[in-house]
Amino acid sequence: EERGSEVVYRLDRLGIPLVEIATGPAISSPEEAGAVALKIGQLLRATGRVKRGLGTIRQDLNISVEGGARVEVKGVQELELIPKVVELEVQRQRALLEIRDELRRRGVSREMIEAKAVDATDVFRDTSSRVAKKALAAGGVALAVKLPGFAGLLGRELQPGRRLGTEMADRARYWAEVGGIFHSDELPGYGIGQDEVNEVRKLLGCGDLDAFALVFEERRKAERAAEAVVERAREALEGVPPETRAANPDGTTRFMRPMPGKARMYPETDIRPIRVTAELLERVRGMLPEPPEAKYEKFVKVYGLSPELAKKALRSYRLDLFERIVEATKAPPQLVASTLEDTLVELRRDGVPVQNITDEHLMELFKLYVGGGIVKEAIPPVLKLLAEKPELGPAEAVRQLGLTPLSPEEAREAVRRILKRMESAIRERGEAAFSLAMGAVMRELRGRVDGAHLSRIVREELVRIAAGG
Structure with a gap:
């Protein structure tokens, strides 16, 4: 964090292994840069051995156009931003070359x-x-x-x-x-x-x-x-100066510091070089995780995810968490995937600080679901509260929101009580009153009874009332 002329920095990353992966200068479009970064991230997440979340994987982009110079854009954290950063940086460099040419036409030295x-x-x-x-x-x-x-x-x-x-x-x-x-x-x-x-x-x-x-x-x-x-x-006058730049949230870039020279590149003095032997390579081959293509097949054929949801799960930085939750809790894979890839995204778009929701929160939430301690309709409001008050556990969040599930008997009794108030309208409309009745029931019981089970109870009670019961 920069505070005027001071820079405050943290030391808690000392001792954490850092892996740097470099590509050759073979990427030729903004879209390809985004696709390469996505693929690298998928391969890393597939190992289950790298940290996840914003800031744990960062992309540095080296960008140049013909006639210019190499510019390094540091620390792009959002994968979706990479193509835009590349596109706008190329636009910037071309504009600088046009300015250079105009200055030369004007005879400026x-x-x-x-x-x-x-x-x-x-x-x-x-x-x-x-x-x-x-x-x-x-x-x-x-x-x-x-x-x-x-x-x-x-x-x-x-x-x-x-x-x-x-x-x-x-x-x-x-x-x-x-x-x-x-x-x-x-x-x-x-x-x-x-x-x-x-x-x-x-x-x-x-x-x-x-x-x-x-x-x-x-x-x-x-x-x-x-x-x-x-x-x-x-x-x-030279066009594009070689420099290190930082990415802005809108995809533009700003000057960060001069491009470092070779003097900053030196061998690690505290760790001996590790010799990569044929035996080591063979041992690593035996530890390789499923490639993304194989995972996709498993997600669709074994877990029953739709092709679209399977692709979302593969692109997600919660890829390993999805599999751990399904294996540890036996929760429905479709529900787990849609929660991680759709519900959390929707909450973030609504301004909810979902970054506060931990893996432990999510694991306990699905254990609670499998144990009957929460219905799926209650998951979004519970996640919202956990994001706002991360010190809570899922069970306590359910209690504070008043979303403790009703037993089948309690649910039927509550439905009967609600429909009693609109009995004359039901007798007049018969089964056509279902939408009206369901709306009234959901207003009071949403998040406390499974939606499909609630719909079944309402239909049964409508038939009973229409028959004069």
Whole structure:
């Protein structure tokens, strides 16, 4: 976690084996990248020997386009996001190459972009910009740097909501720990007026094709920010700078750090190399789990899952949990799979923090179901409560929600009591009153009686009432 200039980190991963799997540079489309990541995840989960959940498996993507440079996007955790990250990063790199070509057409050279920031503090003495006012009131300065030939290019979109100016701001934040920068393609705006823009352009000696960047900060930070902006502008002349980037939740990427060099790659000094012998390989072959294709056949033919649900289970990071629950509890495989792959997904979409639900919660829930301590209609509300109060166990959640199952006798008595209140409508409509009666019964007994059993009781009681019983 980053807190200003400090980075807080955890040590609880020390001692946990980390496996790194690398592919060759043979993936040629966003969809293929997603498919490869899915396959690797399936193979790992099939072993039952790797940790699961968000953060336990992370994908680093090395992406490049012809004419550019390699960019590493770190830590993509959502499999579904991989194709979008690749697509948007390719879009970004192509846009940077177009900017490079335009700068070259304009005759911009590296030497023209000088690391010479000009003090523009006096221009903003009476500014309406809140950012500028706050910085200057704290003793800061306004520094401006000229970017020859960049007019109209700083505001060019590289990815949705991100521009070349955004990348310069990212660099300024990283190297100088400033809040951000302003650039001429977005001005006037943010309280900075046209007169102030004209004054800065005059101060810097800008021509029609020139742009500028502004930073409001204490002088030392402002100077470092200006240097970072200049360096990123010089890199724009080369096209795509090699760097390490982080993925945003929307699939766009942001600057994370410079690309590390070979100096960071060194042998492990505390562990001796392990020699991979023919005997070791043979022993490993005997320990290999079922491949995903074989599991799919078992899920459909042995467990009775539909082809669609079987595919969902294979793609799920709860793949091993599904099989453990079925084998340990003897719960219906269809119910277990639909709970893990449909119910939990629906709850997450509704904003329920399902990440708080543990494997132990789910195992105990299905043991409770097999033992008659919960009906399947009660599973979604119980899971919702467990997600919100993970300190509870399934049995206690059932009790707190008032969803303790009724015995067959209690269920029939409750149905009779409910139907008694609508007896005249039932006698008038006969069996056509089923939907009306079932709705009334479900409103009171949902989650306490199995739906199919409840439907059977209602039909029987309707026949009894219609017959004058």
